[in-house]
Amino acid sequence: MQKKEYFCMHNRNYLLMLRIVNAILDVFFPRTCPACGQLLGEHESICEECLSKLDRTQQALYRDNVVETIFEKEKHFSYGGSWLWYQKGTYLQKMIHMAKFGRGNPLWLEQMGREAAKEWEEYGFFDGIDVIVPIPLHPKRLRIRGFNQSEAIAKGMSDVLKIPMDTDHLTREVNNRKQSQSSKIEREHLKEGLFKVNHPEEWYEKTIMLVDDIITTGATFRAATHALKDVYNCKIVIFSLAKTK
Numbered sequence: 001m002q003k004k005e006y007f008c009m010h011n012r013n014y015l016l017m018l019r020i021v022n023a024i025l026d027v028f029f030p031r032t033c034p035a036c037g038q039l040l041g042e043h044e045s046i047c048e049e050c051l052s053k054l055d056r057t058q059q060a061l062y063r064d065n066v067v068e069t070i071f072e073k074e075k076h077f078s079y080g081g082s083w084l085w086y087q088k089g090t091y092l093q094k095m096i097h098m099a100k101f102g103r104g105n106p107l108w109l110e111q112m113g114r115e116a117a118k119e120w121e122e123y124g125f126f127d128g129i130d131v132i133v134p135i136p137l138h139p140k141r142l143r144i145r146g147f148n149q150s151e152a153i154a155k156g157m158s159d160v161l162k163i164p165m166d167t168d169h170l171t172r173e174v175n176n177r178k179q180s181q182s183s184k185i186e187r188e189h190l191k192e193g194l195f196k197v198n199h200p201e202e203w204y205e206k207t208i209m210l211v212d213d214i215i216t217t218g219a220t221f222r223a224a225t226h227a228l229k230d231v232y233n234c235k236i237v238i239f240s241l242a243k244t245k
């Protein structure tokens with residue numbers, strides 16, 4: 001337990017430090033949009049124009065969307081959606097890929113989380129959600145990467161929605177290899193025991209929104225919903241920043 005708290009603190013300290021360093025650098029070297037090179041405003045990590053051009057799924061408006069079809073058979077699953085379409089060769093792909101492999105910018109992810117929350121809040125997508133839970137990384141991976149990309153997104157969302165983020169109850173028990181390197185059978189096998197819920201009673205009858213950066217096969221979310229199967233009368237909402245087409 002002690003160890004885990006250290007890593008969470010480590011993640012938060014990292015984000016805080018990054019924010020301070022960025023603020024200092026801004027004075028001397030104005031930041032530019034990573035997609036188009038235009039000068040950025042104070043809390044921006046992407047310019048408004050590039051933000052508006054990102055390919056929205058509009059899944060918040062549609063029940064039985066493709067994300068809901070993936071998870072409809074999972075116990076306690078209520079509804080879900082991905083904010084953007086993820087396609088190879090796009091700016092979004094580059095940024096998410098960089099974040100996943102440790103060279104990314106968690107502040108960019110936070111901004112993405114804030115923008116997604118602002119847009120979908122208007123559709124009522126987050127109504128009734130009690131807690132936002134980012135998909136955790138294994139502590140070893142977190143130490144190497146320095147931050148959890150899902151937590152950065154969830155933090156941005158939590159700030160806008162004023163819904164608490166919880167990084168304590170759901171833990172990752174297995175440090176599996178990169179999804180892309182695992183076979184389909186391996187991924188299915190990992191479903192059992194990949195995540196664990198600590199003190200499940202504290203989530204009884206709560207509506208829990210799980211947050212991750214991207215849905216490809218849905219194996220990670222499925223493993224997380226599996227860990228929540230014995231949480232009495234909970235409801236699971238699934239949100240990801242992007243979904244592969």
Ligand SMILES: [Zn+2]
Binds near residue numbers: 034035047048049
């Ligand atoms: Zn731009």
